Amino acid sequence: MSGETVLDRAAASDRAERVPTDWRGDAMKRRIARRYAAERRFRLWGMAAVLVSAGFLAFLLISMMGNGLRGFTQTEVAVPIDFPRSPALIDPAVLATNPEQALASANLPAVLEQATREAFGLPETQILSPNAVLTLRKAIISDPTILQRKATVNLPASTGLDVAMKSDGTPADEALVAKLGDAGALSTAFNIGFLTGSDGTDPTMVGIWGALKGSLITMVITLALSFPIGVFAALYLEEYAPRNRWTDLIEVSINNLAAVPSIIFGLLGLAIFLNVMHLPRSAPLVGGMTLALMTMPVIVIAGRNAIKAVPPSIRDAALGIGASPVQVVFHHVLPLALPGILTGTIIGMARALGETAPLLMIGMRAFVSQPPGGFTDPATVLPVQIFLWSDEVGRGFIEKTSAAIIVLLAFLLTMNSIAIFLRNKFEKKW
Amino acid sequence: MTGVMIVLIIGALGVIGWIIARARATRLQAEVGRLATNSRPTQHGWYVALWTMLPAFAFLAVWANVMPALIADSVLATPAAQSLPTDDFSRNAILAEAQSIATGSQAAAFNPQATELVEPYRVATTRYSTMGAILAAILAFACGAYALSRVRPAFTARHRVEKVVMWSLLGASLIAIVTTAGIVASLVFESMRFFSMVNPFNFLFGLNWSPQSAAMGYGNEDAFGAVPLFWGTIFIGAIIAMIVAIPLGLMSAIYLTQYARPTTRKWMKPILEVLAGVPTVVYGYFAALTVAPALRSLAVSLGISNASSESALAAGLVMGIMIIPFVSSMADDSIAAVPQSMRDGSLAMGATTSETIRKVLIPAALPGVVGGVLLAVSRAIGETMIVVMAAGLAANLTLNPFSSVTTVTTQMVQLLTGDQEFDSAKTLAAFALGLVLFVVTLLLNIVALRVVKKYREAYE
Numbered sequence: 001m002s003g004e005t006v007l008d009r010a011a012a013s014d015r016a017e018r019v020p021t022d023w024r025g026d027a028m029k030r031r032i033a034r035r036y037a038a039e040r041r042f043r044l045w046g047m048a049a050v051l052v053s054a055g056f057l058a059f060l061l062i063s064m065m066g067n068g069l070r071g072f073t074q075t076e077v078a079v080p081i082d083f084p085r086s087p088a089l090i091d092p093a094v095l096a097t098n099p100e101q102a103l104a105s106a107n108l109p110a111v112l113e114q115a116t117r118e119a120f121g122l123p124e125t126q127i128l129s130p131n132a133v134l135t136l137r138k139a140i141i142s143d144p145t146i147l148q149r150k151a152t153v154n155l156p157a158s159t160g161l162d163v164a165m166k167s168d169g170t171p172a173d174e175a176l177v178a179k180l181g182d183a184g185a186l187s188t189a190f191n192i193g194f195l196t197g198s199d200g201t202d203p204t205m206v207g208i209w210g211a212l213k214g215s216l217i218t219m220v221i222t223l224a225l226s227f228p229i230g231v232f233a234a235l236y237l238e239e240y241a242p243r244n245r246w247t248d249l250i251e252v253s254i255n256n257l258a259a260v261p262s263i264i265f266g267l268l269g270l271a272i273f274l275n276v277m278h279l280p281r282s283a284p285l286v287g288g289m290t291l292a293l294m295t296m297p298v299i300v301i302a303g304r305n306a307i308k309a310v311p312p313s314i315r316d317a318a319l320g321i322g323a324s325p326v327q328v329v330f331h332h333v334l335p336l337a338l339p340g341i342l343t344g345t346i347i348g349m350a351r352a353l354g355e356t357a358p359l360l361m362i363g364m365r366a367f368v369s370q371p372p373g374g375f376t377d378p379a380t381v382l383p384v385q386i387f388l389w390s391d392e393v394g395r396g397f398i399e400k401t402s403a404a405i406i407v408l409l410a411f412l413l414t415m416n417s418i419a420i421f422l423r424n425k426f427e428k429k430w
Numbered sequence: 431m432t433g434v435m436i437v438l439i440i441g442a443l444g445v446i447g448w449i450i451a452r453a454r455a456t457r458l459q460a461e462v463g464r465l466a467t468n469s470r471p472t473q474h475g476w477y478v479a480l481w482t483m484l485p486a487f488a489f490l491a492v493w494a495n496v497m498p499a500l501i502a503d504s505v506l507a508t509p510a511a512q513s514l515p516t517d518d519f520s521r522n523a524i525l526a527e528a529q530s531i532a533t534g535s536q537a538a539a540f541n542p543q544a545t546e547l548v549e550p551y552r553v554a555t556t557r558y559s560t561m562g563a564i565l566a567a568i569l570a571f572a573c574g575a576y577a578l579s580r581v582r583p584a585f586t587a588r589h590r591v592e593k594v595v596m597w598s599l600l601g602a603s604l605i606a607i608v609t610t611a612g613i614v615a616s617l618v619f620e621s622m623r624f625f626s627m628v629n630p631f632n633f634l635f636g637l638n639w640s641p642q643s644a645a646m647g648y649g650n651e652d653a654f655g656a657v658p659l660f661w662g663t664i665f666i667g668a669i670i671a672m673i674v675a676i677p678l679g680l681m682s683a684i685y686l687t688q689y690a691r692p693t694t695r696k697w698m699k700p701i702l703e704v705l706a707g708v709p710t711v712v713y714g715y716f717a718a719l720t721v722a723p724a725l726r727s728l729a730v731s732l733g734i735s736n737a738s739s740e741s742a743l744a745a746g747l748v749m750g751i752m753i754i755p756f757v758s759s760m761a762d763d764s765i766a767a768v769p770q771s772m773r774d775g776s777l778a779m780g781a782t783t784s785e786t787i788r789k790v791l792i793p794a795a796l797p798g799v800v801g802g803v804l805l806a807v808s809r810a811i812g813e814t815m816i817v818v819m820a821a822g823l824a825a826n827l828t829l830n831p832f833s834s835v836t837t838v839t840t841q842m843v844q845l846l847t848g849d850q851e852f853d854s855a856k857t858l859a860a861f862a863l864g865l866v867l868f869v870v871t872l873l874l875n876i877v878a879l880r881v882v883k884k885y886r887e888a889y890e
Contacts, residue, residue: 035782042784046685049678054701056751060708060716067719232602240599250603253610259805259875260868261812263839264613267864270846271616293609300606326592354709357814360843383711383815390715390819398719405712416707420700 064402064409071403074191074204075157075165077127077180081115081136082150090140090147099141108133112155120180127176129156129204131193154187159203159396166399194403198369199385203396206389208404210371214284214364214379215353217372221288222295222352227345229292230299231334234341237300238307239329258297265294266361274362281363282378290358295348302344306337309428339426346419350412356383382408436490436563440570444483447574451478454581462583469588477587480594481577486570493562501554508550617868620861627855628654633862639825639836641845641856654859656866658825662742662835666821667810670746670831671753675806678750679757680799684787686758687765706755714819717748722820729832736833740822743831749816753806760802764795764882801882808874812867814839838863 022028087110094102112132113124120127132155139153140146146153157165164173165186180186197207233254241247269290273279279286310333318328359365364384372379380388382404389401452475459467469477502525505511528547532555581587625633636655643653682702686695722744729737768791776786792799822834823844845860 035785039782039784042787043685043689046681046689049681050685050690050698050702053678053682053705053751053754054698057701057705057708060712063716063720064712229602229605232599233606236599236603240596241603250606254603254606255879256872256875257606257609259808259871260613261809261814261839261871263812263814263842264617264864264868267842267861268609268613268616271620271861272612296609297606300603324588324592326595330595350707354707354711356709356711357818357839357843361846363847365847383709386711386715387815387819390711390718401715405715408709409712412707412709413704416704 061409064405066402067399068402068404068406070166071399071401071406072191072194073166073188074193075162076154076187076189077157077161078152078185078187079112079115079128079155080119080150080152081111082118083111083147084149086111086114088147092144092147095140095144095147099144103137103140108136112136120183120185122176125158127158127161127180129158129162130202131156131205154189156193156204157186159394162204163395169395194400198371199367199380199388200369203392203394203400206397206400208382208385208407210368211380211382211385211404212407213371214368215381217284217375217379218288218291218381219349219353221285221375222291223345223349225289225292226295226299226348230296230345230348231303231341233296234300234303234307235329235334238304239333240325254297254300257293258301262294262355263357263361265290266358268293269358269362280376280378282366282368282380283376284372284379284381285375286362287359287364287379287381288375290362291352291355294355294358295352298348298351299341299345302347303337303341306340306344307333309340310336339422343419343423346415346422350415350419353415354383354408354412356387359384360387382411433490433494433559436566437487439563440483440486440490440566443486443567443570443574444479447482447578448475448479451475451578451581454578455587458581458583467583468586473588473591474581474585476591478574478577478581480591482570482574484594485573486566489569490562490566493566497558497562500558501551504554504557505547505550508547510546510550613868617861617865620858621865624855624858624862627858628862633859634866637827639841641841641859654855656838656863658827659836659838659841659863660866661827662821662825663811663837663839665829665831665835666742666746666749666817666837667813668807670743671750671810672803672807674747674750675753675757675810676803679754679806680761682754683758683761683765684791687762688783688787688791702758703755705752708752710752710813710815711819713748713752714815714817717744717816717820721748725832734830734832736830738822738824738832738834740820740834741832742821742835745817745821746831748820749810749813752813752816753810756806756809757799757802760805760882761795761799764798764802765791767798768794797881797884801878804874804878804881808871808878811837812839812871814843818843838867842867 088106088108090102090106109124112128116122116124116127124132135155136153156162160169160173161176161180163169164177165188168174169177177186193205194207196209197205198210200206233250237247237250237254241250269286273286273289274281314332314336315328318332319325323331359381364380365388366378366380367388368378368380370377386401386404386408389397389404392401452471455467455469455471455474459471505525505528524541524544524547527541527544528551531544531548532551632652633654633656635657636652637657638652638655639658640653686698690698718740722739722741725741725744725747726737726739729741772790772794773786776790777783781789817837817840821837821840823836823840824834825836825841826833828835842860842863845857845863
């Protein structure tokens with residue numbers, strides 16, 4: 001209907017003199033309304049896209065928080081232990097001088113076994129974590145007088161009990177929680193062991209310190225190699241390099257390396273560092289070298305942009321009063337470009353810290369239950385630890401994995417905020 | 431004497447040389463006058479320090495590579511080594527054991543013969559490392575003294591130091607080429623070994639992927655058909671992930687550049703960029719733990735009975751979300767590069783903002799957007815952890831997004847994380863897959879950069 005009128009008019013205007021457009025006509029009003037509706041829809045689609053993307057991030061973070069915060073706490077069982085009657089074989093004299101030795105041979109598992117049987121009528125393994133012996137040992141060392149009396153000690157609960165206490169466990173464990181809860185024996189405490197421990201077989205015993213230390217050592221190697229190499233390469237390409245085929249080749253390879261999938265760097269590390277150079281497998285040294293090759297192009301590209309932003313007048317002024325090209329760069333250009341380079345470095349390091357695939361290739365997925373002592377010790381890093389725990393079938397590992405993710409994300413967000421802060425603080429308009 | 435100690439000692443010698451040379455140059459300068467000297471005292475200091483340290487470190491680097499052979503020779507010459515087995519393999523195993531006990535990384539020996547060799551090992555190691563340390567120290571002294579003797583008013587220390595600096599700058603930038611060459615060489619070399627066992631044609635066009643059966647001795651020829659892996663990679667990375675990432679990324683970029691208020695933009699842009707900063711292992715865990723089970727129950731409720739708990743859809747969806755910032759920032763850039771006059775012209779004609787965007791900005795920015803999408807695809811197909819954790823291991827040639835598929839990167843991880851020798855077709859296949867991945871991502875990147883560049887020039 002409305003279409004016809006508009007068409008008729010158009011046809012008429014061809015034949016006769018042009019009739020002025022009727023902007024107030026119904027057809028035009030409808031047409032404009034339709035166009036405005038399309039405009040609003042389009043705008044809403046855009047807003048929806050942003051909200052969906054941000055919402056996904058929020059969902060990811062919240063679900064990790066929901067799963068992971070429980071990983072920082074631990075269920076404890078208050079176990080009454082009658083030490084004088086227990087089968088503990090502790091020599092008070094040795095205890096006073098060398099408590100570790102005295103308790104190592106004290107048969108504490110039997111003490112716990114008897115205590116849990118008397119208090120709850122159940123075997124120790126069903127109620128307590130394998131870690132409980134360590135906790136009991138610490139309790140005795142801190143207060144040896146409890147050996148003379150009947151005392152109640154808070155001990156970490158078994159995985160099944162822990163899971164049942166925090167969320168849904170097996171029916172048997174749920175019943176146990178109900179029973180112990182009625183007796184007032186259950187409580188929740190901060191799990192300090194999660195921050196100080198290493199990988200283990202039982203979810204109540206594992207911690208992230210080993211992986212975190214491995215990550216830190218690996219990052220030290222990565223930074224020590226990629227930062228100087230990256231900055232030097234950026235300086236050379238931006239300040240001194242002649243324009244010829246060689247520098248083009250260097251440029252192309254740097255840009256290309258920045259886009260190579262990370263797993264390919266793992267293959268390189270495997271083929272060159274392990275198979276040709278025979279460096280130790282699973283070592284932070286090799287991991288750091290591999291990640292350094294990956295991070296270097298990021299630093300070069302950021303560095304070149306920062307160096308490019310330093311105005312030529314500064315170089316000209318320095319050259320004009322007799323400085324050599326090396327002095328110009330190291331005394332003037334580099335200090336001015338440093339904030340930009342640092343920003344790029346932090347972003348590159350954050351990427352390296354979260355990287356998993358290349359490290360799997362060079363064997364950093366071994367079970368490592370001790371924090372590494374040096375650059376060549378077998379080690380694991382935080383993302384790989386997350387990957388390894390995610391493969392574990394035990395229910396208790398889900399919250400540990402998510403808790404480790406929270407720690408990793410906290411590190412990354414901190415690094416990224418520092419980078420943004422640096423960028424805002426030192427951003428200069430010349 | 432440990433390696434760290436000797437490095438520290440040489441470093442200290444360098445510092446001492448720096449201080450002495452600087453003091454001497456300062457004195458000389460005071461005698462002859464500032465203008466008569468070629469270089470500043472500090473530059474003389476650096477000259478001597480470099481001469482002290484560089485030759486000594488170079489010697490140590492060589493020595494560290496020669497020393498193991500020297501030690502092994504002298505251990506083999508001892509009487510305790512006469513009774514060793516003659517075949518190389520078991521002899522080297524015993525030697526390696528003795529070495530690890532001697533260096534303290536192993537507490538006790540499994541092989542009694544290794545225990546006898548520990549003492550000779552220790553003696554030889556001490557002898558040769560002391561020898562190396564003394565030689566390095568002598569070298570540092572000699573070269574340092576030589577350099578110190580050259581400190582004269584007219585000596586061009588600055589020129590020489592700067593030459594070293596320039597060479598090290600050049601060396602640093604050559605590392606990129608060396609790395610690229612290393613990647614290509616190792617991929618090609620190991621792939622050649624693989625292709626000597628498996629026909630490249632069967633690898634590139636075969637439809638059956640079952641490396642496990644090849645490893646168990648059923649023959650190599652039919653077990654390494656990589657087409658299902660290529661399909662899985664394309665299905666997840668180039669199809670499902672892009673169906674998620676292109677609309678969301680493009681619309682986000684449009685909204686944030688054209689509609690959003692400056693404050694909204696200032697906050698939302700970094701928030702979206704966080705999506706690219708989340709480690710992929712976290713995405714993988716999220717995909718496997720939350721997304722995949724949800725999709726499986728969705729599929730079951732839709733009546734799809736064979737829905738897998740590891741599905742192409744879960745991996746692709748999450749990967750698409752990860753890719754959003756790449757698409758949106760590339761689209762952002764290319765929309766911003768469209769001249770303002772084109773936008774103003776369209777608006778002046780009475781077009782609404784959305785009409786301007788759809789009919790003017792997007793067509794003008796299209797090459798840039800396409801380039802960005804290609805870069806995103808290249809990143810998606812090289813992505814490892816999400817697909818390792820969420821996509822599954824079954825090599826299926828299927829169009830069903832709810833079924834499990836496997837990808838090139840997943841199989842690379844699978845092939846290389848077991849305990850197997852490095853000359854079986856199974857492990858070498860990972861390098862052949864790596865080569866294909868490398869070539870494909872390289873081509874995608876080159877094409878994408880060409881497209882973007884060409885388009886940029888149009889408005890300049």
